[in-house]
Amino acid sequence: MVQEAAVTSTSQTEQYIRLAFDRKLSKLHKLRLENKVDNTTPSLNFEFTKGYVTGQGVYRADSEAVEGCEAPCKGSGCEWPRLCKCLEYAAINEEALRREDEQRYLAYKQAKQDGEIPDTADMPKRFPYHVAKDDFKPQTLVSFYREERFPIYECNPNCKCGRGCKSRVVQKGRKVPLTIFKTPNRGWGVCCDEDLIQGEFIDTYLGEIITNQEADRREQAGSKDKQSYLYSLDKFVNEDDLTTDNCYVVDGQYMGGPTRFINHCCEPNCRQYTVSYDKNNPRIYDIAFFAVANIPAGTELTFDYQDKDELEEDVAVRQREAAQRNPANAGKQPCNCGAVKCRGFLWE
Numbered sequence: 001m002v003q004e005a006a007v008t009s010t011s012q013t014e015q016y017i018r019l020a021f022d023r024k025l026s027k028l029h030k031l032r033l034e035n036k037v038d039n040t041t042p043s044l045n046f047e048f049t050k051g052y053v054t055g056q057g058v059y060r061a062d063s064e065a066v067e068g069c070e071a072p073c074k075g076s077g078c079e080w081p082r083l084c085k086c087l088e089y090a091a092i093n094e095e096a097l098r099r100e101d102e103q104r105y106l107a108y109k110q111a112k113q114d115g116e117i118p119d120t121a122d123m124p125k126r127f128p129y130h131v132a133k134d135d136f137k138p139q140t141l142v143s144f145y146r147e148e149r150f151p152i153y154e155c156n157p158n159c160k161c162g163r164g165c166k167s168r169v170v171q172k173g174r175k176v177p178l179t180i181f182k183t184p185n186r187g188w189g190v191c192c193d194e195d196l197i198q199g200e201f202i203d204t205y206l207g208e209i210i211t212n213q214e215a216d217r218r219e220q221a222g223s224k225d226k227q228s229y230l231y232s233l234d235k236f237v238n239e240d241d242l243t244t245d246n247c248y249v250v251d252g253q254y255m256g257g258p259t260r261f262i263n264h265c266c267e268p269n270c271r272q273y274t275v276s277y278d279k280n281n282p283r284i285y286d287i288a289f290f291a292v293a294n295i296p297a298g299t300e301l302t303f304d305y306q307d308k309d310e311l312e313e314d315v316a317v318r319q320r321e322a323a324q325r326n327p328a329n330a331g332k333q334p335c336n337c338g339a340v341k342c343r344g345f346l347w348e
């Protein structure tokens with residue numbers, strides 16, 4: 001009798017927690033929760049947000065002061081990088097530059113080799129997205145950006161081009177339906193309910209933007225896996241006066257989007273990219289996840305938490321076995337991604 005009462009109250013508590021979490025989920029569109037493993041629900045100590053939440057000591061530039069692009073990219077046309085000032089610091093199209101002006105191309109290569117920052121203002125640039133002929137198909141990331149991790153610059157609200165501009169993909173937000181589901185050995189994970197195509201945008205990483213000092217404090221005070229929710233905005237370190245010590249950090253542990261539940265894999269099917277809407281501000285930008293392969297509906301979405309280059313299989317296996325034998329790694333969090341090229345641990 002006593003045992004029966006205890007079981008009933010446990011399952012009632014579980015139901016109450018599930019309902020409370022479902023209420024949180026309903027704030028976002030095209031998002032559901034599924035658990036075929038046990039009766040648990042993600043922590044209620046988490047709120048879904050639709051944007052960054054700015055913490056103490058974090059300065060956000062006045063949105064009206066952000067430099068936009070001018071005509072002639074009216075309505076559309078920003079896919080022609082020479083016309084769009086937002087693409088001033090976009091990746092250089094080196095082949096086009098070479099065809100246009102061999103001398104300038106060689107000078108540019110030399111400057112890069114010498115560690116100088118060459119003036120690239122009117123050089124031909126690469127546009128980050130394929131321009132879909134059919135407006136119902138998603139614009140995908142071109143292979144150069146997909147592979148090179150080059151920052152993506154999109155137009156912003158102060159640009160003269162409109163919503164139809166082809167340089168606005170991530171800022172329009174998630175379009176694909178996601179499910180947060182329970183995995184057998186990696187906590188909660190995320191999958192998409194529709195097939196994704198290579199280069200398709202999924203969603204951004206959200207949370208509180210905090211200072212680096214605050215991130216250190218939270219890491220010391222928090223649980224062992226706290227670092228998994230902290231994401232440094234350090235892509236532009238060494239620009240202006242930005243350093244690894246004074247850059248901002250996004251904390252997704254208590255506030256964030258569904259991407260906060262994406263697990264790590266050493267052979268991931270997604271990757272994180274820098275997307276800036278303000279070429280003059282290296283401190284705050286979006287971290288956007290794109291599919292790096294065609295991903296069938298229902299497949300777990302993963303990214304490499306350390307954003308490393310993939311190794312050859314034999315090298316990866318040798319390194320993993322050595323890492324697992326090394327007593328110095330005893331306290332480290334093991335990786336359960338199950339990939340052939342698994343490195344053995346989530347963090348070095």
Ligand SMILES: C[S@@+](CC[C@H](N)C(=O)[O-])C[C@H]1O[C@@H](n2cnc3c(N)ncnc32)[C@H](O)[C@@H]1O
Pocket residue numbers: 185186187188189225226228229260261262263264265334335336337346
């Ligand atoms: C950003 S969270 C991802 C969501 C998490 N699974 C959850 O249930 O909230 C990162 C944490 O998930 C777990 N995790 C992610 N990828 C993993 C992997 N490949 N192997 C083992 N644990 C993993 C670890 O506990 C890690 O600290």
